[in-house]
Amino acid sequence: MIPNILSIAGTDPTGGAGIQADIKTFCALGAYAMAAVTAVVAQNTQGVRGFVALDPDFVAQQIDAVFEDVRVDAVKIGMVATAPIAEAIAECLRHHGAANIVLDPVMVAKSGDHLLRPEAVAAIRERLVPLSTVITPNLPEAGVLLGIDPHWTLQEMRRRIGALAELGPEWVLLKGGHLPDCAQSTDLLLGAGETLELTAPRLATRNDHGTGCTLSAAIAARLPSRTVEEAVREAKTYVxxxxxAGDRLDVGRGHGPLHHFHALW
Structure with missing residues (x-):
């Protein structure tokens, strides 16, 4: 059966990140895509110009409208923007008994622009993380969730990932893409009492806009029919x-997008 996947996130008018990237990823991986918008973002491949967060009650109405009519096999959560929106999402997902929840704690865009108001961090940590099947923080996001600013190394990742698990998710995928001067990109996956190291060659490309959005969306697309480890491994291969294949696209003058449909076009 074709899985129905819901993205709860912000927008990207250039199509490389956010809900647009999620929809492309779901479709590329054979899933039916649905979306509830949390914020409308003015951004392109060079940076974020601003965003308007939607009313939390309206975000909840969108989510309720989906669950009350459609079987939802997995949920991907991206940009939540504000604490009230995070709380509204958590309440809706609890009410509807949502399963296979992938949380990408989006805080800062590739350009360095902030996509999360400071007071929302606690709401994400306390309300959304414990609901999640998998959380997928990068190293800066992990530091914010833990309230620390360490000098990240692979050894530090191994030492800190347990603290992320103690926040309450079933699994933690700690992404090591921000580690400097590494020929390999190493992520750590912790769940079921075991930590796995997932390594891939680091790619030199400027077409990396929306990488985190795409990875978490790919995990969500695979979760209904895979174990968590299988879903993460297949998602990493897809990304x-x-x-x-990103250099086959000519989109923007900054960090260009990934080629979500590389296997189809």
Whole structure:
């Protein structure tokens, strides 16, 4: 059966990140895509110009409208923007008994622009993280969730990932893409009492806009029919291939997008 996947996130008018990237990823991986918008973002491949967060009650109405009519096999949560929106999402997902929840704690865009108001961090940590099947923080996001600012190394990742698990998710995928001067990109996956190291060659490309959105969306697309480990491994392979094919696109003058449909076009 074709899985129905819901993205709860912000927008990207250039199509490389946010809900647009999620929809492309779901479709590329054979899933039916649905979306509830949390914020309308004015951004392009060079940076974020601003965003308007939607009313939390209206975000909840969108989510309720989906669950009351459609079987939802997995949920991907991206940009939540504000604490009230995070709380509204958590309440809706609890009410509807949502399963297979992938949380990408989006805080800062590739350009360095902030996509999360400071007071929302606690709401994400306390309300959304414990609901999640998998959380997928990068290293800066992990530091914010833990309230620390460490000098990240692979050894530090191994030491800190347990603290992320103690926040309450079933699984943690700690992404090591921000580690400097590494020929390999190493992520750590912790769940079921075991930590796995998932390594891939680091790609030199400027077409990496929306990488985190795409990875978390790919995990969500695979979760209904895979174990968590299988879903993460397949998602990483998909992202690696989409990054490798990114230079086939000519989109923007900054960080260009991944080629989500590399296997189809």
């Amino acid at each position: 690696h291939q989409a990054l490798s």
